[in-house]
Amino acid sequence: MSETIVASVDWLEDHREDPSVRLLDVRDAWEFDGIGHLPEAVNVPFDEFRDRESDDPGTLPGQSVVESLLGSAGVESAETVVVYDDTYGVFAARVLVTLQLYGHDDVRLLETDYSGWAREHETSQESTAFEETVYEARPLDPDHNHEPDHNRDTSPLVDAETIEAVLEEPDSNDHVLVDTREREEFETGHLPGAVRFDWRSTVDEDRRRLKPRDDLEELFADHGITPDKRVILYCNTARRISHTYVVLRWLGFERVGFYEGSLTEWEARDGVIERGASG
Incomplete structure (x- = not known):
């Protein structure tokens, strides 16, 4: 995990044509549509990942919410998902952790944000074509009584x-x-x-x-x-x-x-x- 949890700009440039790499833009929809986005990115605004109604601690959404959001964005569980925002990555990181907790094995934070990318790289205002999927989350097992070992089966x-x-x-x-x-x-x-x-x-x-x-x-x-x-x-x-x-x-x-x-x-x-x- 330590070597792959962050995606460098160079790595993303090298994998832009890889169909197994999906770009997830978590800015507001008006930013995605009106300002532009990374080519081939799909948009799921950060606020949609925050649960403001349940009695669970914090604001993690429920499993069905995550499955609906990722399925509606055309994400497959076996794909590499690269997440970015335009706030130095803090919102994107929260989405990354959420996806990890629900069992997505390969999700990475882009080392820069949209503004940083746009300084030297191509952006787009075109809609990204994709087909919706049936996404199945696999929540990591909680381990409140022992130190987390960050393997596939245990939550941090x-x-x-x-x-x-x-x-x-x-x-x-x-x-x-x-x-x-x-x-x-x-x-x-x-x-x-x-x-x-x-x-x-x-x-x-x-x-x-x-x-x-x-x-x-x-x-x-x-x-x-x-x-x-x-x-x-x-x-x-x-x-x-x-x-x-x-x-x-x-x-x-x-x-x-x-x-x-x-x-x-x-x-x-x-x-x-x-x-x-x-x-």
Whole structure:
């Protein structure tokens, strides 16, 4: 997974004619139609992947929703899906994680966004022809009681009970809680002992693409986020941690937990909160 979870611009250029590679544009429909898109891309707006009605933690859509969205976009389960947006990849990363959790084996984040691609590469305003499919999701099995091993059968999701267990070992060097939000949000309230790591720091905003791998490894290490530790990510509603999750997995981090409920669920449970600039 670590080598294939991010698609470089060069890789995509080399595979543009490959019928097994599908481009998924998750911007709003007006952007896709009015501004343009990558050639042969199909559009499924990000908001359609967010469930605002269920009682499940976070905003993951149900299985039937995912199957309907991907089937309506003509996606096959065996295809390589490359996802992009126009916000440095943060919305695309959330869709990527959603598809992985529902068992899509090969889904990748484009290393740049639409604006970055459009600077030097062809775009289109033509509709992409495709046939709808019957998409069958295969949700990964949850593993809340053990560390995720990121194989085909186990989900990286962790639950509130896992967070509670981690907080009971504040002096452990085996794990690190990572808050991917902005400084003001962090200082207003965060999980005790968490490290603040702004998800946008992984992006070269001038070039609108991910920073080089060596730079990213050094950046994470400077925050105490290293491959020997179990990394547990959270934000507010699991969008921003999706981007950091993808980057960590791209760098080869094996033990990365994804707290889907994040602070929205934690605060609803009256979980303990730390305030101030620590971390």
